[in-house]
Amino acid sequence: MANAPFSHEYTFPCHGTTTLKVLYTNSAASVEEWITNAEGSLDSSARKIVGLDVEYDKLSEDCKVLSRSNLYVHNLKDIQEIWRDPDKKKKLQGLKDVAGAIIDPIYFEMKDGFGRAEHRMWANPPPLPPKHLEYAARDAYATYEVYRRLDLFERGFFSLFKHPEKKRGRDW
Known part of the structure; x- marks a missing residue:
């Protein structure tokens, strides 16, 4: 039996004084409204970085889950394919490694306190415990902030090639 549609907003601390408003919902209409509002607020932004996360069980992926509600991802960026900590030997690094x-x-400790039992709870029927909602908020913030910083680093690095430093008269 399917769960009745629900939508709840929460605010969680994410990093320092930064807080994040979270929409916890199983309603496609609420997600669509959120996307429309996000698009409207980004109209005048030069850089448009938006994160949308789906918490799910291990058998599915975000894009597949979103497509079930006719929400399609067209410009997916997987941070694990963009950057990895060069000091770590692991081939695939998780968000906690990159954010840390x-x-x-x-952020190296962001999954501390989440054992197997807690991880299995993502697939349980709603509602999720507050601990899980706060983790999801921090996960979303870390994903956004990592990508925002990588984008900034990349643009700064490549701007060196587009605008080489002018030669000065004196070289101290």
């Missing part, structure tokens, strides 16, 4: 290296070492 790029944002703050505190």
